[in-house]
Amino acid sequence: MEVRTRFAPSPTGFLHVGGARTALYSWLYARHNNGKFVLRIEDTDRERSTQPAIDAILEAMKWTGLNWDEGPFYQTKRFDRYNQVIDELLEKGLAYKCYCTKEELEKRHAEQVARKEKPRYDGHCRDSQEAHSPDEPYCVRFKNPKEGKVKFHDLVRGDIEFDNAELDDLIIRRTDGTPTYNFCVVIDDWDMKITHVVRGEDHINNTPRQINIYKALGAPIPEFAHVSMILGDDGAKLSKRHGAVSVMQYRDDGYLPEALLNYLVRLGWGHGDQEIFTMDEMINLFGLDAISKSASAFNTEKLKWVNNQYIKSLPPKRVAEELVWQMNHLGIDYSKGPSLEELVTALAERSHTLREMAEQSRYFYEEYEDYDAAAVKKWFKSDSLEALERCKAILEQIPENEWVADKLHPVVEQVGAQMDVKLGKVGMPLRIAVTGRGTSPEIGITMQLIGRERCLKRIDRTMEYLKQKAANQAQQQ
RNA sequence: GUUCCCAUCGUCUAGUGGUCUAGGACGACACCCUCUCACGGUGUAAACACGGGUUCGAACCCCGUUGGGAAUACCA
Numbered sequence: 201m202e203v204r205t206r207f208a209p210s211p212t213g214f215l216h217v218g219g220a221r222t223a224l225y226s227w228l229y230a231r232h233n234n235g236k237f238v239l240r241i242e243d244t245d246r247e248r249s250t251q252p253a254i255d256a257i258l259e260a261m262k263w264t265g266l267n268w269d270e271g272p273f274y275q276t277k278r279f280d281r282y283n284q285v286i287d288e289l290l291e292k293g294l295a296y297k298c299y300c301t302k303e304e305l306e307k308r309h310a311e312q313v314a315r316k317e318k319p320r321y322d323g324h325c326r327d328s329q330e331a332h333s334p335d336e337p338y339c340v341r342f343k344n345p346k347e348g349k350v351k352f353h354d355l356v357r358g359d360i361e362f363d364n365a366e367l368d369d370l371i372i373r374r375t376d377g378t379p380t381y382n383f384c385v386v387i388d389d390w391d392m393k394i395t396h397v398v399r400g401e402d403h404i405n406n407t408p409r410q411i412n413i414y415k416a417l418g419a420p421i422p423e424f425a426h427v428s429m430i431l432g433d434d435g436a437k438l439s440k441r442h443g444a445v446s447v448m449q450y451r452d453d454g455y456l457p458e459a460l461l462n463y464l465v466r467l468g469w470g471h472g473d474q475e476i477f478t479m480d481e482m483i484n485l486f487g488l489d490a491i492s493k494s495a496s497a498f499n500t501e502k503l504k505w506v507n508n509q510y511i512k513s514l515p516p517k518r519v520a521e522e523l524v525w526q527m528n529h530l531g532i533d534y535s536k537g538p539s540l541e542e543l544v545t546a547l548a549e550r551s552h553t554l555r556e557m558a559e560q561s562r563y564f565y566e567e568y569e570d571y572d573a574a575a576v577k578k579w580f581k582s583d584s585l586e587a588l589e590r591c592k593a594i595l596e597q598i599p600e601n602e603w604v605a606d607k608l609h610p611v612v613e614q615v616g617a618q619m620d621v622k623l624g625k626v627g628m629p630l631r632i633a634v635t636g637r638g639t640s641p642e643i644g645i646t647m648q649l650i651g652r653e654r655c656l657k658r659i660d661r662t663m664e665y666l667k668q669k670a671a672n673q674a675q676q677q
Numbered sequence: 678g679u680u681c682c683c684a685u686c687g688u689c690u691a692g693u694g695g696u697c698u699a700g701g702a703c704g705a706c707a708c709c710c711u712c713u714c715a716c717g718g719u720g721u722a723a724a725c726a727c728g729g730g731u732u733c734g735a736a737c738c739c740c741g742u743u744g745g746g747a748a749u750a751c752c753a
Binding site: 315373579641 | 678679680681682684687688690691702703711712713715745746748749751752753
């Protein structure tokens with residue numbers, strides 16, 4: 201039988217990393233088994249569901265590359281189907297109309313809590329013979345079995361069982377005529393022939409209710425796999441105060457989707473000691489049974505490391521694609537200067553995020569304003585002017601067509617030898633001169649990418665600056 | 678309260694009764710490399726929540742305790 205999985209978010213907000221991991225696991229399982237992955241939007245709660253949230257979720261799914269084979273299906277478009285089944289249930293006596301008012305319900309609920317009982321519907325209308333006028337409002341409840349147990353084998357947790365006595369008759373159709381979640385999922389998973397339900401562990405408690413509905417319907421019961429939740433860096437439940445929670449926020453922060461997915465797959469799943477997985481490896485090696493049962497804390501430091509691994513190993517062309525967003529976001533006009541691919545190649549090793557990379561790239565495309573104060577203080581010494589003069593003398597002899605790292609790199613050593621000083625005394629003033637700052641890639645490639653004309657101009661500028669600085673100091677003394 | 682789920686270094690994990698004086702990764706620290714920042718390399722510190730069983734033998738199996746989490750909605 202074909203494996204069919206699904207991801208069924210409710211559009212009440214953006215896609216967060218926990219949802220993304222669940223989606224990833226569901227997607228991987230389908231791909232691993234050459235099955236189908238279905239996307240369904242669970243929007244039966246019309247109060248809280250919004251179009252912007254739907255758009256945000258779809259955008260995040262596309263960005264991560266978790267492509268779906270069918271859907272997106274919307275539950276709000278399937279109300280006729282749900283109501284048809286509810287009517288059938290009503291006819292067969294497997295569901296019943298409940299006329300209890302909200303006030304009555306609340307009162308009984310409060311009494312149960314006061315008695316320290318588990319609050320649940322008491323079945324007041326289940327066997328009631330009370331007469332009701334046709335226009336009296338009612339909701340529909342599912343007749344849950346009163347006795348026995350519901351057992352199921354969870355693919356990640358093993359056997360789980362609940363006593364039916366713990367469950368109550370849940371509402372499947374509200375007074376306003378709209379069906380509710382626990383009913384809709386069952387109908388949808390049934391209609392969409394879902395074979396494996398991969399979802400968050402918060403649904404474990406819903407599973408026995410849903411199984412009872414499957415049974416009442418005579419529908420096949422799918423396999424279930426309940427994935428644990430993701431905690432924040434501090435081990436507390438993930439929330440806004442943890443900063444990045446939305447998947448798209450990670451795009452904005454400069455993470456590659458490949459890296460996020462790799463990080464996420466390893467968070468709660470492992471294959472020996474392996475840390476980095478290509479998509480194909482993930483698909484080939486993934487299995488629901490290896491998913492860890494306990495919740496796991498999100499660790500941004502490790503994500504950064506993974507991201508750096510991908511920035512270094514992915515084709516520069518691919519990284520450059522994602523870098524475009526950052527450059528535009530920072531307003532850097534990269535049309536005049538090195539290509540983004542060259543930039544990526546030069547900066548890959550020292551960038552943990554694309555945002556960092558973009559921020560470090562300004563001097564390749566724009567003139568810098570001021571020198572980095574700390575770098576100036578640390579590296580501009582009394583002999584820096586001489587070092588720059590000597591550098592310039594050699595650099596001027598290098599023609600435009602030979603302005604490449606291999607030719608530029610030895611300049612520092614030559615001047616270092618001439619002056620009989622450590623290379624830092626030459627390389628650093630030169631670096632600050634051409635970039636305005638104390639950090640950059642290797643000086644040869646840095647100068648190559650900045651270009652001959654710009655470099656010489658900046659060196660001139662810096663020599664002027666150093667002369668001025670020396671003059672000021674002399675004056676003060 | 679009740680039901681259900683969970684429990685190995687700070688974090689993610691390997692480990693499915695002996696090969697565990699518990700392995701890897703991130704992070705931390707130290708050293709090496711070095712024109713900066715990084716990358717990389719080497720090394721150090723760092724964990725089986727607790728208590729009972731079962732067994733010749735338990736991180737691994739069972740029970741309990743403790744601690745976390747989820748559900749208990751006319752939300753999903």
